[in-house]
Amino acid sequence: MESSHHHHKRNQIFLGTFIHSVKLGELQYMHDTAVCVDKHGKIVAIEPQCDLSNVTEALCQKLSWDAHDLAITITKEGQFFFPGFIDTHIHAPQYPNVGIFGKSTLLDWLNKYTFPMEASLESLPKARRVYTSCVRRTLAHGTTTAAYYATIHVATTNLLADLCHAMGQRAFVGRVCMDSADVNPAYYRDESADESLSRTRASIAHIRNIDPSYALICPILTPRFAPSCTRDAMAQLGALRCSSGLPVQTHISENAAELALVKAMFPECGSYADVYDKYSLLGARTVLGHAIHLTDYEINLISERGAGVAHCPCSNSALTSGEAPVRRLLDAGVGVGLGTDVSGGYSASVLEAVRSAALVSNHRAMPMGKWAETPAEERERAKLSVEEVLHLATRGGAGVLGIADRVGGFEVGMEWDAQLVGLGLVDECPDECDMRDHGNVDVFGWEAWDERVAKWVFNGDDRNVKKVWVRGRLVHERK
Amino acid sequence: MESSHHHHKRNQIFLGTFIHSVKLGELQYMHDTAVCVDKHGKIVAIEPQCDLSNVTEALCQKLSWDAHDLAITITKEGQFFFPGFIDTHIHAPQYPNVGIFGKSTLLDWLNKYTFPMEASLESLPKARRVYTSCVRRTLAHGTTTAAYYATIHVATTNLLADLCHAMGQRAFVGRVCMDSADVNPAYYRDESADESLSRTRASIAHIRNIDPSYALICPILTPRFAPSCTRDAMAQLGALRCSSGLPVQTHISENAAELALVKAMFPECGSYADVYDKYSLLGARTVLGHAIHLTDYEINLISERGAGVAHCPCSNSALTSGEAPVRRLLDAGVGVGLGTDVSGGYSASVLEAVRSAALVSNHRAMPMGKWAETPAEERERAKLSVEEVLHLATRGGAGVLGIADRVGGFEVGMEWDAQLVGLGLVDECPDECDMRDHGNVDVFGWEAWDERVAKWVFNGDDRNVKKVWVRGRLVHERK
Numbered sequence: 018m019e020s021s022h023h024h025h026k027r028n029q030i031f032l033g034t035f036i037h038s039v040k041l042g043e044l045q046y047m048h049d050t051a052v053c054v055d056k057h058g059k060i061v062a063i064e065p066q067c068d069l070s071n072v073t074e075a076l077c078q079k080l081s082w083d084a085h086d087l088a089i090t091i092t093k094e095g096q097f098f099f100p101g102f103i104d105t106h107i108h109a110p111q112y113p114n115v116g117i118f119g120k121s122t123l124l125d126w127l128n129k130y131t132f133p134m135e136a137s138l139e140s141l142p143k144a145r146r147v148y149t150s151c152v153r154r155t156l157a158h159g160t161t162t163a164a165y166y167a168t169i170h171v172a173t174t175n176l177l178a179d180l181c182h183a184m185g186q187r188a189f190v191g192r193v194c195m196d197s198a199d200v201n202p203a204y205y206r207d208e209s210a211d212e213s214l215s216r217t218r219a220s221i222a223h224i225r226n227i228d229p230s231y232a233l234i235c236p237i238l239t240p241r242f243a244p245s246c247t248r249d250a251m252a253q254l255g256a257l258r259c260s261s262g263l264p265v266q267t268h269i270s271e272n273a274a275e276l277a278l279v280k281a282m283f284p285e286c287g288s289y290a291d292v293y294d295k296y297s298l299l300g301a302r303t304v305l306g307h308a309i310h311l312t313d314y315e316i317n318l319i320s321e322r323g324a325g326v327a328h329c330p331c332s333n334s335a336l337t338s339g340e341a342p343v344r345r346l347l348d349a350g351v352g353v354g355l356g357t358d359v360s361g362g363y364s365a366s367v368l369e370a371v372r373s374a375a376l377v378s379n380h381r382a383m384p385m386g387k388w389a390e391t392p393a394e395e396r397e398r399a400k401l402s403v404e405e406v407l408h409l410a411t412r413g414g415a416g417v418l419g420i421a422d423r424v425g426g427f428e429v430g431m432e433w434d435a436q437l438v439g440l441g442l443v444d445e446c447p448d449e450c451d452m453r454d455h456g457n458v459d460v461f462g463w464e465a466w467d468e469r470v471a472k473w474v475f476n477g478d479d480r481n482v483k484k485v486w487v488r489g490r491l492v493h494e495r496k
Numbered sequence: 497m498e499s500s501h502h503h504h505k506r507n508q509i510f511l512g513t514f515i516h517s518v519k520l521g522e523l524q525y526m527h528d529t530a531v532c533v534d535k536h537g538k539i540v541a542i543e544p545q546c547d548l549s550n551v552t553e554a555l556c557q558k559l560s561w562d563a564h565d566l567a568i569t570i571t572k573e574g575q576f577f578f579p580g581f582i583d584t585h586i587h588a589p590q591y592p593n594v595g596i597f598g599k600s601t602l603l604d605w606l607n608k609y610t611f612p613m614e615a616s617l618e619s620l621p622k623a624r625r626v627y628t629s630c631v632r633r634t635l636a637h638g639t640t641t642a643a644y645y646a647t648i649h650v651a652t653t654n655l656l657a658d659l660c661h662a663m664g665q666r667a668f669v670g671r672v673c674m675d676s677a678d679v680n681p682a683y684y685r686d687e688s689a690d691e692s693l694s695r696t697r698a699s700i701a702h703i704r705n706i707d708p709s710y711a712l713i714c715p716i717l718t719p720r721f722a723p724s725c726t727r728d729a730m731a732q733l734g735a736l737r738c739s740s741g742l743p744v745q746t747h748i749s750e751n752a753a754e755l756a757l758v759k760a761m762f763p764e765c766g767s768y769a770d771v772y773d774k775y776s777l778l779g780a781r782t783v784l785g786h787a788i789h790l791t792d793y794e795i796n797l798i799s800e801r802g803a804g805v806a807h808c809p810c811s812n813s814a815l816t817s818g819e820a821p822v823r824r825l826l827d828a829g830v831g832v833g834l835g836t837d838v839s840g841g842y843s844a845s846v847l848e849a850v851r852s853a854a855l856v857s858n859h860r861a862m863p864m865g866k867w868a869e870t871p872a873e874e875r876e877r878a879k880l881s882v883e884e885v886l887h888l889a890t891r892g893g894a895g896v897l898g899i900a901d902r903v904g905g906f907e908v909g910m911e912w913d914a915q916l917v918g919l920g921l922v923d924e925c926p927d928e929c930d931m932r933d934h935g936n937v938d939v940f941g942w943e944a945w946d947e948r949v950a951k952w953v954f955n956g957d958d959r960n961v962k963k964v965w966v967r968g969r970l971v972h973e974r975k
Contacts, residue, residue, distance in 0.1 A: 336858075
């Protein structure tokens with residue numbers, strides 16, 4: 018399928034300003050730089066501090082590339098390349114419900130809004146409409162990798178995988194496993210643990226068929242959350258994880274009522290994290306959504322197992338779930354990425370999650386919070402800087418999903434998953450300028466680069482995402 | 497100046513769907529409705545539930561209007577009229593700093609980012625560039641009324657008033673009074689209380705000159721906040737308030753360090769609110785920004801005096817100031833509007849403040865907060881619904897500014913300050929549709945009207961604001 022979009026793949030050179038996170042809290046600004054991407058979408062050379070006017074020829078010579086069969090993209094004034102965003106937690110079938118949650122919290126929200134919508138996505142025409150909108154929209158927001166929860170339905174889960182493949186979005190696609198008759202409604206659940214597993218295998222087989230090496234689309238084992246699965250299903254999924262090495266995604270410790278439910282349903286387990294650990298579902302490439310109310314014991318267990326967390330601040334605020342202890346997780350060595358958690362989260366934009374992660378971390382630092390008696394310095398440490406939240410949205414997410422060697426930054430050997438970001442320049446003659454297409458970021462010209470990035474984080478939107486590439490392929494362009 | 501834009505004012509009829517708040521928590525949806533606005537921008541008739549195809553003629557007959565000299569605006573599918581937003585607290589000179597605040601809190605933020613920027617706005621060319629951007633941007637977000645803090649400079653404060661007048665935005669424009677040598681930097685303060693007052697009078701005189709009846713632009717007395725003013729200046733401002741009846745705006749109880757400062761500087765006053773009360777600055781049409789850490793005594797005092805609050809949730813989260821007790825204020829009978837508080841607030845959009853007000857109210861309801869021991873029901877009451885936050889952004893703000901009889905809703909006798917909101921309809925054939933100009937609200941077609949409004953609140957932006965009118969004049973149009 019992909020080849021139909023790539024009748025003739027070319028080598029590419031990207032020139033100008035590149036910004037990426039090199040480590041938590043540190044952005045690197047590379048100006049006058051050339052990044053060379055080969056026909057396979059891999060970064061093969063990075064030339065910093067070069068003379069952009071004549072570097073192309075030298076690079077072609079060095080790389081033995083045909084200078085006449087080359088695509089060149091240059092940043093304009095106010096533009097920069099940034100790694101594509103990684104959404105570590107998004108429910109594609111809930112996309113039509115973004116913004117619709119009222120005053121509900123997790124468990125009533127599931128029954129009122131979520132299960133009915135997901136159940137309706139058994140319909141192929143409806144699923145095509147919803148999933149196409151969702152993938153197109155997230156690409157437009159600069160999401161180059163998404164870890165999707167689909168529904169229990171094999172056919173439409175496969176359709177989601179097909180659409181991501183066709184539209185060029187790197188994706189982890191999970192058929193949702195939920196076979197418990199206790200929590201799931203009769204109209205929307207797997208009939209048995211065996212059925213849950215066989216449907217999951219069918220979805221994996223489909224993805225292996227369209228993308229045998231999982232270069233772009235990868236299956237992900239998706240027990241919805243512990244209360245929605247029988248012990249049998251979790252045990253079988255754990256065994257499948259061990260034999261296949263596939264990643265896992267699920268939810269953990271989002272909401273107080275959910276915690277009570279888990280405690281009541283799994284009295285033999287000492288904690289919520291222990292439930293997943295008991296069934297071999299906790300390990301490297303396990304993505305745990307939310308992780309708000311964890312105990313120190315659980316944080317240490319998650320860290321020891323090498324599992325990661327999808328921090329979903331928009332969702333946590335919307336559903337009044339709580340403020341996740343991101344600094345504590347990071348301090349304990351737990352990998353953290355960001356998730357939009359559509360539609361518990363009200364926005365499909367990772368940039369909105371970036372913004373929200375910074376603001377919610379400030380709420381954790383407020384003296385009115387549970388930390389009122391905590392020394393101010395320690396509270397202050399809870400705050401996440403612009404540089405830190407951008408790290409979570411790129412390298413952090415890549416680490417959690419086990420693809421940190423391939424995406425998340427600009428390094429030789431990594432793949433070209435990137436967005437071209439353009440900020441609006443306030444015209445010197447404001448009466449004549451037309452701001453309509455530039456979005457809400459106004460650059461007056463005196464701002465330092467870190468200030469421009471802060472402006473983008475707090476006022477940017479999809480209008481600032483001019484182009485998006487995945488594995489070197491242009492997958493979105495704003496005209 | 498205004499007349500140059502109105503060579504020929506016409507009567508207008510608006511047809512279609514109208515949505516507005518009728519009281520806190522209740523939106524009214526009026527479909528197939530006609531609203532008649534006369535040449536002066538006043539609503540003279542509202543015809544609900546009518547046959548839009550032939551109502552125009554009957555209305556013209558009833559109103560003795562010339563049917564051939566009439567402007568008609570009809571909502572299209574997915575569109576509705578909504579009252580213009582009222583921003584009760586915005587610092588126009590800080591507009592270039594939106595998004596730039598790092599990890600600072602109020603007092604270091606003032607010295608690091610704010611005072612230097614404001615001081616530089618003495619320059620007329622710079623002020624013209626900044627203020628034009630700010631007014632155009634806020635109009636594009638649907639802000640039909642703004643209560644502006646300018647700077648200490650008379651000439652550029654007057655320029656801000658001129659620009660609002662010319663561009664048609666209803667505005668309260670306040671020259672900032674700050675004459676204390678204790679808190680304000682030497683490079684940016686009024687030299688004395690007398691100078692503070694004479695400069696303020698000069699700014700009032702200018703506005704009276706361009707708009708004698710304050711129909712569009714009104715001066716507002718603006719002591720920055722208690723610590724930045726001498727007792728002499730506050731006393732003189734209080735006397736001016738009593739003699740002139742002009743509104744007042746200032747800050748109160750935003751930040752813990754600020755509270756300590758006020759206590760140390762005004763030991764003779766029992767509380768922060770008492771400081772303003774002592775100097776006759778607390779009364780009807782006094783707008784108090786923030787009001788986060790108030791005691792019950794202060795809330796009652798503010799309520800008794802009839803003063804109102806500008807709730808600025810984006811700013812309060814950004815500067816880690818705290819979570820304002822909006823429900824407690826409302827319960828005590830205090831009027832509450834919303835403020836963007838640019839640039840403590842990172843966005844010039846009132847819709848962003850609407851969204852944030854709902855989310856921050858959820859944070860107040862979280863059991864991890866100071867209310868952990870408070871019964872769940874009481875915590876739950878802290879949550880503000882979509883309907884409630886939209887009320888604050890329209891009627892609430894109008895009440896706080898003392899113009900609730902003129903704007904904030906659609907009623908006969910009120911002025912036509914309105915926005916035409918358009919939501920994006922997901923095409924039945926998504927592969928062919930182009931979503932670029934519709935913004936991020938995707939309407940699939942099955943959503944009820946309250947769900948559409950929720951989608952707008954949580955994913956809307958200036959792209960959904962198709963047209964904006966103030967006093968009947970079209971002041972913004974998105975093409």
